[in-house]
Amino acid sequence: MITQNDKVFGLHTKNTSYCFRVLESGHLEHLHYGRKIRMEDGYLPLVEERTFVEGNAIAYDNQYPGLSFENMCLEVSTLGTGDVREPMVQLTYADGSTTSDFRYDSHEILEEMEDRETLPGSYGTCETLKMKLKDANHNVWLYLYYQVYEECDVITRSAKIVNEEKEAIQLNRFLSNQVDFDENRFELLTFHGSWTNEMNRDTVSLTHGIYVNDSKTGTSSNRSNPLMILKDEDASEDYGDCYGFNLIYSGNHFEAVEVTGYEKVRFLSGIQPNGFSYELNMGEAFESPEAIMTFSHEGLNEMSHHMHAFVQDHVVRGPWRTKERPILINSWESFYFDYNQSKLLKLAKQAKSAGVELFVIDDGWFGERNSDDCSLGDWDVNPKKFPGGLMDFTKKIKALDMEVGIWIEPEMVNEKSKLYEEHPDWIVGIPNQRQALGRNQYILDLTRSEVRDHIVAKICALLETSGVSYVKWDMNRIFTDQYSISLPANRQGEFMHRYVMGLYEVLGRITSRFPEVLLESCAASGNRFDLGMLCYSQQIWASDNTDAVCRARIQYGYSYGYPMSALACHVSSCPNHQTLRNTPFETRFQVAAFGVLGYECNIAELSSFELEQMKEQIRFYKENRKNLQFGTFYRSEDSTKGNYQWITVSKDQRKAYAFLMQKEIHAHHAACKLKVRGLNKEFIYELKNRPLKFSIKDFGSLVNTVSPVHIKKDSIAESIADRFVKMxxxxxxxxxxxxxxxxxxxKLRPSFCGVGYNENTRFFTEYGSRIYVIQAI
Structure with a gap:
């Protein structure tokens, strides 16, 4: 709900309020963001009174002698008016000046949002507040948009600038969101990493200075995800004030938190200003990405629930938004490039026997692609691997009652490719200079319409003629040169944003034509895990690292801002192909089960015991898939201490699935308490663990304490016994x-501690795990 009274505005969700007012000077003063409040009976307690300007701070105008923007909470900040903090908007006018002074002109309260012209954004029922501001000294207009999603306690912000000057202006910084807080009580949570090491949660107590979370890779990046959280220092998963922020954007982003000498805190987010500039001629407009914000006074879990509901209901689109996602087998770690139709069919038949529903052909099916240094860009089937073509192969897989998916990387091209031979000028790069290779590939210039048209035509033709129902869209390198020959020298600062707009155009054209195709975004694992991509893809490959221990931490990090239905998670072979670590097969499944489940291993190499485990895993997942993908997810504080605990609860609170994983064994620690969240306190529940079986080989020579005959480790006798006896x-x-x-x-049954073992002992090795099913009765 949006309220307005005497130029005081209130944006109210189910549990939160965001309030600001228009000052006599025409500037917007921020008053409150936090728990829901009523202002009908007065708002003056929210106003910071001012009489004199402090010290050498600057008074805005002699007409308002006590007004100094440096020590005020504002809705938008610029250069040149006395606010020396990080600005939201920075312009250069035709005369070279950089002072902007945007003042209130008018406003509208709309029952729905205005259509966005160049970028994707949220959708669905919401009220919109449109604030119209004009520069006091130039014919330039700034529009601030606030969208209120009441039920999920989310407010979004974006901005648009329109140049009505006769001469061009230059945007040097145009951010999406600014929230000023009147006191510093915060810790900052950010999520950093690298390839196969995504979403590490970092926590910093804020002191004076500027803290920046950003990307300069050309993508939202696995280095620094755009998700950021401010929380009270004593806030926990289940208690305390927390603010969550994110951005619907897939390119270079920038988030900053500044703590001033006045102990005020400013949060900013939007397009990365480093290297950015954008020229606007008369009559032209520029719109910022949409920024997301939410508040919870009940801790980080509740804040995450707001984010999850918003993403599921107002970001993800298409028929697959609420549909249960299929269980897939991906060919990559089974064969890499070394496969043919016969090998794939054998893998598909084995996968079908275990209950898999979707067969995905990964890299290597096109051109002469037998290594990663050739054929990207040549999206025609390799006739040696598929003599009858892709449709013929698809029919064979569908005859097994399985769907078919395919891997593509349309934004890239290899030097050894027909496309590069025909169009070497289509790549991103500076003419007559050495072009940097990444992963043996170049990036195609999506700022150019002919390149976009070519990609759309090739991919649409592929989807029309192959019969596939799933696409994994990859993007395996970052940008080095940020340059296009289609742009003049003075507009190269527009390149990165124009590339992102071009990508969105390509994705929009393809997905609107094939809405029934399930699209999974991928970018060298988490290099483009963001809300912009989720406007087109229903799920994202969370990491190229399928090690269960690493994945538990990575998925834990993503859970702060992204729902489990967005996380694609695979069970792979051991030793793991990224870490060489061995983890129990059941742990690999139980980590992957809290997301969209897939397998990426050669099933032919599984033991008969592991194959039976896989069948049971898939049966369990299918039975509980809806809740595991779309339930309400809670983290435990213990997850920050190395032993992971989390729980997913069905929407009706009648069923829950608690996960426990031990990262490191501590001798003589038998007891363990499972933390449970999200149940209905009035219901009666029954808890059972998901039953498992263990190989006697896991017990080593200890098996001889119960065996009537001595069994030597790694002997034939051990293998024979293991075939017939499971624990x-x-x-x-x-x-x-x-x-x-x-x-x-x-309080769970005690784990093995070296003093005895029976049916009541929890066999819990390093990396051991359990799923506990809690059912209302």
Whole structure:
């Protein structure tokens, strides 16, 4: 709900309020963002009174002698009016001046959002506040948009600038969001990493200075995800004030938090200003990406729930938005490039026998692609690998009652390719200079319409003639040169943003033509895991690292801002292909089950025991898939201490799935308490662990304490015994009310500690895990 009274504006969601007012000078003063408040009976307690300008701060105007912007909470900041903090907007006018002074002109309260022209954004029922501001000294107009999504407690902000001057102006910085806080009580949470090491949560206590989270890679990047959180220093997963911020954008981004000498805090987010400039001629406009913000006074979990609901209901689109996602097998780690139709069919038949629903042909199916240094850009099937063409192969897979998917990387080209031979000028690069290779490939220049048209035509033709129902859209390198021969020298600062707009145009044209195709975005794992891509793809490949221990941490990081239905997660072989670590097969599944499940291993190399495990895993996942993909996700504080605990609860609170994983064994620590969240305290629940079986080989020589004959480790006798004898896991069975489970926790059966083992002992090795199913009765 949006309220307005005497130029005081309130944006109200179910549990939060965002308030500001128009000053006599025409500037917008921020008053409050936090718990929901009523202003009908007065708002003056929110106003910081001013009488004199402090010290050498600058008074805005003699007409308002106490007005100094340096020590005020504002809705928009610029250069040249006395606010010396990081600005939201920075322009250069035709005369070279950089002072902007935007003042209130008018406003509209709209029942729906205005259509965006160049960028994707949120959708759905919401009220929109449109503030119209004019530069006091130039014929330049600034529009601030606030969209209120009441049910999920999210407010979005974006901006548009229109030049009505006769001469061109230059945008040097044009951010999407600014929130000023009147006191510093915060810790800053950011999520950093690198390839195969994404989404590490970093926590910093804010002191004076500027803290920047940004990307200069040309993508939202796995170095620094655009998700940022400000929380009270004592806030936890389940308690305290937390503010979450994100950006619907897939290019270079910039987030900054500045703490001033006045102890005020400014948050900013938007397009990366480093290297950015954009020229606007008379009558031209520029719109910023849409920024997301939410507040919770009930801790980080509740803040994440707001984000998850918003992404699921107002970002992800198409028929697959709410549909349960299929279980897939991906060919990559089975064969890499070394495959043919016969090998793939054999893998598909084995996968089908285990219950897999979708067969994905990864890299290597096109051109002469037998290594990563050739054929990118040549999206025609390799006739040696597929003699009858892709449709013929697809028909064979569909005859097994499986769907077919395919891997593509349309934004890239290899030097060894027909496309590069025909159009060497289509790549991103500076003429007559050495072009930098990344992953043996160049980037195609999507700022050019002929390049975009070519990609759309090739991919649409592929989808029309192949019969595939799933596409994995990859992008395996970052930008070095940020230059296009289609732009004049004085407009090269527009390149990166124009590339992102070009990408969105390509994706929009393809997805609107094939809305029934499930699209999974991928960019060298998490290099483009962002809300912009989720406007076109329903899920994103979370990391090229499929190691279960690493993935538990990576998925934990993503969970702060992204729902489980957006995370594509695979079970792979061991030793893991990225870390060489060995983890239990069940742990690999149980980590991947909290997301969109897939397998990426050669099933022919699984033991008969592992194959039976896989069948049972898939049966369990299918039975509980809706809740695991679309349930409400809670983290436990223990997850920051190396032992991961989390829980997903069905929307009706009648069923929950608690995950526990031990990263490192501590001797003589048998006890463990499972933390439970999200149940209905009035319901009666029954808890059971998902039953597992263990190989006697896992016990080593300890098996001789119960064996009637001596069994030598790694002997034929051990292998024979292991074929016929498996060890059952402990059985947990507890019944109690929801409040007992949530407020007291669950004290689990003791783990093995070297002093005995029986049916009541939890066999819990390093990297061991359990799923506990909690069902209302």
């Amino acid at each position: 059952d896991s402990e059985k947990e069975h507890k019944v109690a009310s929801g409040d007992v489970f949530m407020y007291g926790g669950v």
